Amino acid sequence: MDWKTFQSLLSGVNKYSTAFGRIWLSIVFVFRVMVYVVAAERVWGDEQKDFDCNTKQPGCANVCYDYFFPISHIRLWALQLIFVTCPSFMVVMHVAYRDERERKYRMKHGEESKLYKNTGKKHGGLWWTYVLSLFVKTAIEVAFLYILHFIYDSFDMPRLVKCEVSPCPNQVDCYIGHPTEKKVFTYFMVGASALCIVLNICEIIYLISKRVARCANKIKRRHRHSPPSQDSYGGDSRNTFPMEVSKLEVPKERPPSFMSSYRPPFKHPADKLSREMMASAPNLSSDTLEK
Numbered sequence: 001m002d003w004k005t006f007q008s009l010l011s012g013v014n015k016y017s018t019a020f021g022r023i024w025l026s027i028v029f030v031f032r033v034m035v036y037v038v039a040a041e042r043v044w045g046d047e048q049k050d051f052d053c054n055t056k057q058p059g060c061a062n063v064c065y066d067y068f069f070p071i072s073h074i075r076l077w078a079l080q081l082i083f084v085t086c087p088s089f090m091v092v093m094h095v096a097y098r099d100e101r102e103r104k105y106r107m108k109h110g111e112e113s114k115l116y117k118n119t120g121k122k123h124g125g126l127w128w129t130y131v132l133s134l135f136v137k138t139a140i141e142v143a144f145l146y147i148l149h150f151i152y153d154s155f156d157m158p159r160l161v162k163c164e165v166s167p168c169p170n171q172v173d174c175y176i177g178h179p180t181e182k183k184v185f186t187y188f189m190v191g192a193s194a195l196c197i198v199l200n201i202c203e204i205i206y207l208i209s210k211r212v213a214r215c216a217n218k219i220k221r222r223h224r225h226s227p228p229s230q231d232s233y234g235g236d237s238r239n240t241f242p243m244e245v246s247k248l249e250v251p252k253e254r255p256p257s258f259m260s261s262y263r264p265p266f267k268h269p270a271d272k273l274s275r276e277m278m279a280s281a282p283n284l285s286s287d288t289l290e291k
Helices: 004-016 017-045 062-070 073-085 088-109 125-151 180-227 228-234 270-282 285-291
Strands: 162-165 172-176
Touching: 004 088, 004 228, 017 073, 017 180, 062 162, 062 228, 073 125, 088 125, 125 180
Parallel strands: none
Antiparallel strands: 162 172
16 A cells, blocks of 8 residues: 555645644554554564464364454554545545636636635535534544454453364464564554544534634624614513603693683582572571571
8 A cells, every 4th residue: 555645645634624633634644654554564464374273274273363353453454544534535625626616716707806715714615524524534433443342352462362163173272473562553553543533523622612603703793783773672572662762752731721720619409499589589588498
């Protein structure tokens, strides 16, 4: 595998990454790719030749090796590195798509016109592509760690394994070459993979929190610069003043007049009748009238 070509392809991702993304890329190349190329391949080498069994039965050693090592560590890590770094190419391809759209837009509307302020800036669809690539990378890392844990029983590398698989005549003892060295490299690669998962999660949290803070600031600026409308007062049940008090039309009260305040005294009908009788018979006294 040509790792130099692989590195040159991923070097373009570094331009569009955050600080967490740059640290992740450094860990991938320094602590995983370099260790894989320089040391791990030599430690494993042709590991099937170092797998010795105490029997001369033809095919027994091959069957036992396939039973305990269905996939080699070194090949599994190679697949993991390829699959983990592939989502980063989504960002590069999205930026290339933006550059092509920008070029066509300038050809149509002139060189001074711009469709994007910066094609590599993480806004709009590019932000979603970048976050999606982080989720995919994290899922791939977790999946490969689970596969390694499931196949090799908690990343262990025993010195001796006992095999009873056919065509072995009986229980056969098989010895693994360089078990301690292989265990150290296994734990190192697992730790580097776990560190990459933590960096991916931190970058996801950073991007989402930054996006939420930017949206909150936009909403605050919008409310700060927009004047309050009269509908906002009328729609709130707590506001009991639908408009300014100075603009309210208060009906003017008329001053009380003398005629409206004066009321004549109440006259009983019996008094009127007695006055009429006295007028017709002046000799009668009031006592006689009352009787």
